[in-house]
Every structure is written in C-alpha cells, then in structure tokens.
Amino acid sequence: MRISVDFDGVIADASAFKVKLAKKKFDLTLRPEQTTGAFMRRLISNEEYDEFRREVNGIYTLQTKIVPGCKKALGLLMIEGHKIIILTARFAHEQGFAKKFLEVNNIPYNHFLFVAEGKKRTKKEVINKLKIGAMIDDYYDNLTNLSGSGIGIYLFDQPWNRKNKIDKSDIIRVFGWTDVLDRIRALSAEKVELVR
Numbered sequence: 001m002r003i004s005v006d007f008d009g010v011i012a013d014a015s016a017f018k019v020k021l022a023k024k025k026f027d028l029t030l031r032p033e034q035t036t037g038a039f040m041r042r043l044i045s046n047e048e049y050d051e052f053r054r055e056v057n058g059i060y061t062l063q064t065k066i067v068p069g070c071k072k073a074l075g076l077l078m079i080e081g082h083k084i085i086i087l088t089a090r091f092a093h094e095q096g097f098a099k100k101f102l103e104v105n106n107i108p109y110n111h112f113l114f115v116a117e118g119k120k121r122t123k124k125e126v127i128n129k130l131k132i133g134a135m136i137d138d139y140y141d142n143l144t145n146l147s148g149s150g151i152g153i154y155l156f157d158q159p160w161n162r163k164n165k166i167d168k169s170d171i172i173r174v175f176g177w178t179d180v181l182d183r184i185r186a187l188s189a190e191k192v193e194l195v196r
C-alpha cells in the first residue's frame, strides 16, 4: 500500500524549538499548541511571522526533534512492503531543509513530494492521483476532504489539533507512531481479506 506521510508535526516536531525562538525573538511565552501560524499571527505582524517561519523551516529545521518512534515505524512499514511517500506543503525554498533532516536522521522513505510550489495543488489531488491507501497528517483540514474516499485517514494527535473535534466517521485520531503502525497493519490485513 502507498502511505502518504506529512513531514511537519508527524516526522519532525518543531514546536519546542518554536517556543524557544518565540521567547527569544519576540518575548512571547507560548505553549506548544500556540506555535501555529494562525495563532502567532494574532500576536505578531505578518512580516514578523513570515520571517519566523522562514527561519524555523530553514536552517533551524535541523534543530527540530524527530517525532518519537517515527524512524522505526517507517522502517517496519517499508519492510512489510509499503511505500512511504512524504507529502509536504512546505514552500519550495523550505524543502531542501526537510530533505536534509531526513538524510541526517536516517529516516527511511521511498519518495518525497510537495504540493505547494505556487500552484494551488491540494494534498487531496495528489493523494487521488497516486492511489494512496492511507494518509497521516496533523492538520485536520487536510484530511476532511478525503473523507469518503475509502482510504485510511489518520489525524496524528498533537497539542495543536486537540481542539479539532472529528466529525467524520472514517477519520481516526492516532496517538503516536506505535498506534499508526497498528492501524496500518489492521488496514492492510482487512484489504487482504477482501481480495481472498
């Protein structure tokens, strides 16, 4: 099965770093769930936030943390025959840093794709085109429009998405990479049953 995995918030977690940088640059004391663009833009100007984002998603990407269990789970999924497609909405100039992060941390994957690059291409279009069987993302709005498509849709639990009440029966909140692994294994076992 092809599995689409988001980068920020699912593989790399910059929230602790953003908390530190926000304090240093703007003297803001934030909780991890307050480090989103939507929240921070209410406290600082758009220009300030854009620069903050450029730094976090730029050279500082290498200082962000790996989400616990990610490397092992991705490795196991690949051994079990799945294809891992990292799908990010990062801007073009930010992607190299994400790739570097994957490389220096030895994170296993098959392909790295992006949806931004000036075009209004959504994750949904890419997912449909590539015949993705499961999608993991920490941004609820990326998942809602895939509801009903028959694929496994997983919201990766993070402090900033806990306010999202899941209102679609086929979207499942997953708690960490062990949970992801269990869910994907169950989903592929179900598919094997169907073809028998």
Ligand SMILES: [Mg+2]
Binding pocket: 006, 007, 008, 009, 010, 137, 138, 139
């Ligand atoms: Mg994300």
